[in-house]
Amino acid sequence: MVRKMDKYDINTEERILKAAKSVFHRKGMYGARMQEIADEAGINKAMLHYYFRNKENLFKAVFRDAVEKIFINVSKFLESEGTIDESIKNFVENYIDIMIENIYLPPFILNEINQNPEKLSEFFKPLLESLPVQLIKKILKETSENKIKPIDPRDFIINIISLCIFPAIAKPIVKELFNMDDEKFIEFLKNRKKSIPEFIINSIKLT
């Protein structure tokens, strides 16, 4: 009888997942310890194996969730209609908000992919395969119609993403560099919701 019961389970499994996220996001696959996850979830170590069988499985659950949070909105950007200016504004505002709420995810994901590039195929390929084609066409159209300065669409895409994501990856350095506490840092990111689109639009608009 696979059924949910009152006192246990839902909470336990969710608590494990929450603790696993906290630990994996901070320490990564290799640095994370099953014991630490169990402690943070307030349960016995054996429960981790009862619910997720092994470390690899638990990690995959955490990683899959992270990839979805960060990449779903990239597709939204690429599907979006309207002028290129509007697209940029929408994407950046949306994406910085995601950064603010999930500041741990970019370093976590990128680190795991760099240390284990074959994870790309497992988790990203379906997401990445069709993505850039439409956007590249859109940019090429705009440049050929002389609406924006000529630019390699690949540069354009990487530039936008760099500007949004990099501060999340370099958070401790940025804070140190400009003497920010966490609050100031968030403030800095929020300001970038306006300044990045300005920066980009200025750079591609015809004079």
Added chain:
Amino acid sequence: MVRKMDKYDINTEERILKAAKSVFHRKGMYGARMQEIADEAGINKAMLHYYFRNKENLFKAVFRDAVEKIFINVSKFLESEGTIDESIKNFVENYIDIMIENIYLPPFILNEINQNPEKLSEFFKPLLESLPVQLIKKILKETSENKIKPIDPRDFIINIISLCIFPAIAKPIVKELFNMDDEKFIEFLKNRKKSIPEFIINSIKLT
């Protein structure tokens, strides 16, 4: 008698360090194994402890070297004279070259700092402390004299660095996204030596 001898040491210590770099850069502090480093150096595991006492020490030697490689040129940028356009071009060209030659370093350094932010004080503080002040003044001067569009100097600094470093951190994703092999990827980076300064200068120049 602390003296160097013919048959041993210099080579051994350097071979250890070289192997340690290779392994730490790819796997990070937690993922790296002393055995793997020993194997890659073609020596016995005990030699690692003979020369570097423990894993922590070996790691620090590798990390210190990485930080220097990546950060020395940031200071050069900040000291550089000349117009802001020239500074930008010099910095970006220089920095992309460093990226091409040390593509593993940015993900390595940033990951270690994110997983262990207290390393910042140990390795970076002396480098970071005085750095941004001069550059910020320079940018503020340019804006106040109406030579460039008004921009938060902190945004300006982070934007340049983002555009240079991010592709190195996202290398596997970029390659997958645009169907690049390693050669094409390097080509892509080399092109950015021209396109990034154009992008930045366009975005800040007065119309």
Added chain:
DNA sequence: CATTTTTCTAACCATATAATTAAACTATTT
């Protein structure tokens, strides 16, 4: 309320890993 199923715990196991040690080997010094 007896039985079955699910959830949970404490103790244990096997292995991997960093670190140590004792002794052999090589070079340098006198």
Added chain:
DNA sequence: AAATAGTTTAATTATATGGTTAGAAAAATG
């Protein structure tokens, strides 16, 4: 050439860590 100092190896140790097991406790079922 003998003595000393420095380098390397193989074997061993201590511990950390992922994973297992047997069985108790709790909940669901009929």
